[in-house]
Amino acid sequence: MSTEAASFKALSAAMAKGFWRDKSSVFFAVIFPLMFLVLFGAIFDVDDRSPSEVIQVGAVPLIDDLPAEARESFDDAFEVAHTEDREAALEKVRKGDADAVIEMQGDTLVAHYTVTDQTSAAMTAGTLRAFVDSANVAASGQPPRYAFEASAVEDDSLAVIDVMTPGLLGWAVAMSAAFGAAATLQGWRQSKLLRRLQLAPVRPRTIVGARIFVTVMIAFAQTAIFLGLGTLGFGLNLTGSWWMAVPLVVAGTLCFMALGLLAGALAKTTEGAVNLANLFVLPMAFLSGSFFPLDDAPGWLQVVSKAMPLRHLNDGMLDVMVRGEGPAAALVPIGILLAFAAVVCLLAAKLFRWESV
Structure with missing residues (x-):
């Protein structure tokens, strides 16, 4: 083994041990x-929306006499309890123990609901109205003129956990890479380790390579833990070219390491470097879809979001991990992340100082 390879191995091992021995680093990079x-x-460990809870008072011929297919659809949409005590049923709705009470008054289906939950009330009323309209069409003996067909634009298995996991993983990778680079650079500067390394018989590229290698390995560990827990614990469905998350994670790590180096170059203390890295990453997480989708965000916010590298990391992983896209879907995000890393690295190099001022 060459001297440079031995130095690389020793530095990588020392950096990895330093990370795993630092409880705060492990907490914020993995556990948090x-x-x-x-x-x-x-919170979202459900495959579909739960059926609305409806209490049926007395006989409701419109519902009881539904054809088999329509009845099956009704049972999918509502969980029906039967009672003859109208007042007790209404009291349950007032207390929030049921979504609605239904009863027949002549030829009219009457639904009683609380105004406390407007969303649930609107969905319940709309669904019941659809069944009434269907019954009216059936009673008229005329075939319906128009039909409706629902078609999902994404994979049928896409669930909330599928959407949330790529964004949270992107945030975790960004936070770990940025904080680690910022704290390492400033910590080494304050402890005079940078100067000692400069005088040591180790090439700068070996030191930089070891730091990058360890940070990428940490990102791979984060990815494995996230995907393993998401798949085994919450039913995460990986589709398409999900393995393209690997080069995306590498590009994202390099990008946010560069951002961390910039924070370390600008700050004068380790705490200041970490706080500045947090100032870079945390707002970006909220504006890049890490915690909630941005599909319905205003146009100006979409523009701001797409100027941030974390948005491209999140979108790229979402496309290849759960949307069933092919490898090509990751190429543009990878290119953007690497270009951002190069520009920020050049800026950090210009601002770099060997000693704390």
Whole structure:
């Protein structure tokens, strides 16, 4: 083994041990983002919207006499309880224990609901109205003139956890890479380790290569943990060329390492470098779809979001991991991330100082 290779191996091992021994680094790089994944996974651990809870008072011929196919659809949309006590049923709706009470008054289906949850009330009323309209068409004996067909634009298996995991993983990779680079650069400067390394018989490229290698390995560990927990714990569905997340993670790591180097070059203390890296990454996470989708965001916010590298990392991973896109979908995001890394690295190099001022 050559001297340079031995130095690279020793430096990489030392940096990796330093990371795993630093409890705060492990917490913010791995455990903290995973807490969000577990939280969102637990909240949205459902395949479909739960049926509305409806209480039927007495006989409701319109519902009871539905054809078999229509009845099956009704049972999918509503969970029906039967009672003869109208007042008790209405009280349950007032308390939020049921979504609606339905009863027949002559030829009219009457639905009683609370105004507390306007969204649920509107969905329940709209669905019931659709069944009434269908019954009217059937009673008229005339075939319907128009038909409706729903077609999903994304994979049928796409669930909330599928949408959330790529964004949270992107945020975790960005946070770990940026914080690690910022803290390392400033910490080495304050401890005079930079000067000692400059005088040591080790080439700068070996030191930089070891730092990049360790950070990328940490990002791979994050990816494996996120995908493993998401798949086994919450039913994450990986589709398409999901393996293209690997080069995306590498490009994202380099991009946010560059941002961390910029923070380390600008700040005068380790705490200042970490805080500045946080100032870069945290707002970007909210504006890049890491915590919630931006599909319905205003146009100006979309423009701002697409100027941020984390948006391209999140979109690229979303495309190849869960939207079923091919490898080509990751190429543009990778190019943008690498270009951003190159520009920021040049800026950080111009601002770099060997000693703290």
